[in-house]
Amino acid sequence: MKIIKLTTYRVPPRWMLLKIETDEGVVGWGEPVIEGRARTVETAVQEMEPYLIGQDPARINDLWQTMYRAGFYRGGAILMSAIAGIDQALWDIKGKVLGQPVHQLLGGLVRDRMKMYSWVGGDRPSDIIEHIRTLRAGGFDTFKMNATEELGMLDTAAAVDKAVERVAEIRAAFGNSIEFGLDFHGRVAAPMAKTLLRELEPYRPLFVEEPVLAEQAEYYPRLAEMTSIPLAAGERMYSRFEFKHVFEAGGLSIVQPDLSHAGGITECMKIASMAEAYDVTLAPHCPLGPIALASCLHVDFASYNAVLQEQSMGIHYNRGGELLDYVVNKEDFRITDGYMQPLTKPGLGVIVDEEKVIEASRNAPDWRNPVWRHADGSVAEW
Numbered sequence: 001m002k003i004i005k006l007t008t009y010r011v012p013p014r015w016m017l018l019k020i021e022t023d024e025g026v027v028g029w030g031e032p033v034i035e036g037r038a039r040t041v042e043t044a045v046q047e048m049e050p051y052l053i054g055q056d057p058a059r060i061n062d063l064w065q066t067m068y069r070a071g072f073y074r075g076g077a078i079l080m081s082a083i084a085g086i087d088q089a090l091w092d093i094k095g096k097v098l099g100q101p102v103h104q105l106l107g108g109l110v111r112d113r114m115k116m117y118s119w120v121g122g123d124r125p126s127d128i129i130e131h132i133r134t135l136r137a138g139g140f141d142t143f144k145m146n147a148t149e150e151l152g153m154l155d156t157a158a159a160v161d162k163a164v165e166r167v168a169e170i171r172a173a174f175g176n177s178i179e180f181g182l183d184f185h186g187r188v189a190a191p192m193a194k195t196l197l198r199e200l201e202p203y204r205p206l207f208v209e210e211p212v213l214a215e216q217a218e219y220y221p222r223l224a225e226m227t228s229i230p231l232a233a234g235e236r237m238y239s240r241f242e243f244k245h246v247f248e249a250g251g252l253s254i255v256q257p258d259l260s261h262a263g264g265i266t267e268c269m270k271i272a273s274m275a276e277a278y279d280v281t282l283a284p285h286c287p288l289g290p291i292a293l294a295s296c297l298h299v300d301f302a303s304y305n306a307v308l309q310e311q312s313m314g315i316h317y318n319r320g321g322e323l324l325d326y327v328v329n330k331e332d333f334r335i336t337d338g339y340m341q342p343l344t345k346p347g348l349g350v351i352v353d354e355e356k357v358i359e360a361s362r363n364a365p366d367w368r369n370p371v372w373r374h375a376d377g378s379v380a381e382w
């Protein structure tokens with residue numbers, strides 16, 4: 001079998017789907033994308049084509065290593081997202097050829113169902129209580145929200161109190177009947193992280209995500225020393241070569257590689273097993289589309305230390321498109337009592353509505369995250 005064609009489709013709300021065709025008619029789908037840089041990743045996928053056209057799609061490991069090493073420069077959000085989507089599509093092809101779901105090719109199920117969580121509250125966390133009530137009625141009991149709005153590198157007690165009050169309201173409304181992660185989203189600089197973590201401690205969030213920006217990872221062990229709140233990070237780390245420094249330094253209880261940013265299934269399985277060796281749990285980041293989510297689930301169902309899975313149903317980023325818009329087999333993505341079952345169809349288990357993808361790609365908007373500014377006019381971390 002040989003790879004003969006790669007086609008990318010940028011589609012609403014902010015995703016990109018990749019179709020890889022072979023000379024024997026087997027097709028694989030991937031989701032190479034960086035939110036807000038879809039066109040850049042699209043070019044990176046196109047620049048990877050010479051390593052792929054005419055090659056045997058079954059040789060995922062060699063194709064992965066070639067894409068990673070042959071261009072001399074390596075790593076980073078764009079190149080690793082391009083590799084990620086291609087890798088996903090290659091696993092999709094392999095599963096379809098062998099008639100097996102990808103988790104079977106990764107060693108089989110390690111669990112019968114996977115715990116899911118849902119975003120609440122949007123970019124600027126608001127009306128969270130009502131949102132949690134609605135989602136709880138749908139079976140969710142685990143949530144994630146932004147912890148703050150924009151925050152100065154050094155900010156006021158009032159800004160800290162505003163963030164803490166919101167969390168106090170949630171605990172007052174629901175007690176310990178729900179769990180929630182707080183995403184600092186890189187908005188909290190090191191000078192404020194300790195204060196905020198200390199003030200949040202009494203409310204026992206399930207985790208705090210990106211307590212500082214990924215480029216400040218040396219703070220993870222220092223922050224972990226002063227809090228019992230499990231710290232999580234990983235959506236802005238792109239390979240096991242980045243994660244290894246974090247495992248060695250310690251401080252993270254949860255790693256959150258993104259299956260569409262960190263080299264795909266091949267790389268994230270390696271990150272998952274490295275994490276397990278350090279007694280660190282896995283909770284793949286996934287605010288993206290159905291191929292990304294399916295890729296996460298196959299890794300989750302084959303990784304003992306996978307504890308939580310993000311999904312984007314109803315997420316505030318999904319303007320103009322929803323998680324299952326391009327999926328034919330929507331029923332396979334049902335979430336019951338906050339859990340998903342394994343995807344059992346061959347490959348990634350996503351039957352793509354190609355007509356709908358092509359139609360939606362005709363004039364897909366170029367999604368951009370907003371540019372926030374502090375009161376003094378300086379740019380703020382969104």
Ligand SMILES: O=C(O)C(=O)C[C@@H](O)[C@H](O)CO
Binds near residue numbers: 035185286287317369
């Ligand atoms: O889902 C999360 O944890 C996020 O922090 C969302 C962020 O990654 C946006 O997708 C960036 O555009």
Ligand SMILES: [Mg+2]
Binds near residue numbers: 183185210
């Ligand atoms: Mg996040």
